[in-house]
Amino acid sequence: MTYSQPVRTAARPIRIRKRRVVGLLVVLAAIVVALGHRDPGSSSSATSPLPALLGEPRRAALGLTDGAIPDGTSVFDDDVPGVAKLDPALLSALRQAAADAAADGVSFVVDSGWRSADYQQHLLDEAVSKYGSAAEAARWVATPDTSEHVSGNAVDLGPSAAAAWLSERGAQYGLCRIYGNEPWHFELRPQAAGNGCPPTYADPTHDPRMQK
Template structure:
């Protein structure tokens, strides 16, 4: 799905400020010949729960699954505050330029996952967490 398609719920239900930063970044990336696609944006709690069940089946434990998929109660995707982008040239572009828009990679193990950190425009992105299990927001 493209960044600008407001008819897609995964994009239309994103936080307004996140969507604005993403649109600006996508426009500038396009000027550099890079297309940014939203692979996943807003998710319903039900879909997030399905992803968590699939991660449990794939990884075999709650601890390992938590390194990759948050619960519906803690997921920044469910609240509309996170995007997963692709392809790899887009993640590379955002890795280099994202802070200019307040778009920051949050987890070292997920180069596709970005969230809005407005203070990054002036101060750069904060240090990344190794994975979601190190993020205080993900703690019960």
């Protein structure tokens, strides 16, 4: 009895480990089968939820070189293409205004500036998906052929305090709000220094330039 008892106690953990291994193998097999299963009604081009869960961009190639703007970008950041590729006259006016605003404790942050045509199309596609139709999306995002961002002639500024400061004082720099529904969107109107900014359009669909 002194020798048989240790044998029985040693054998028991081995049986338990084997059961665990078998159980794990069964679970792994079930996972493999589930991942390999495909709904007969689906296609290989169906959108996978995994990229969205991982935060993967829909177009990985779109980045700084296409006009994406990092958080906290100022009008003085020449190393950001979205700023550096703005029209020189617009950029000069923005920098003059930003310097004066800073004296009032207001900082300009560039939310969007120059954009490539590909990036503009990407934004338009997203807007159509968000708003449900091309007509509704047009109230917020122009086509690559009509966008003043693609030509480098428009900038979107934040935060709200900066947009408010420029809405009130922008005319003296030739910087004007263009759309009533976009208080952050500014373009250069040199004549505004003497004549004031022109009336805003309700939204881009009322702008004749968007009818090309």
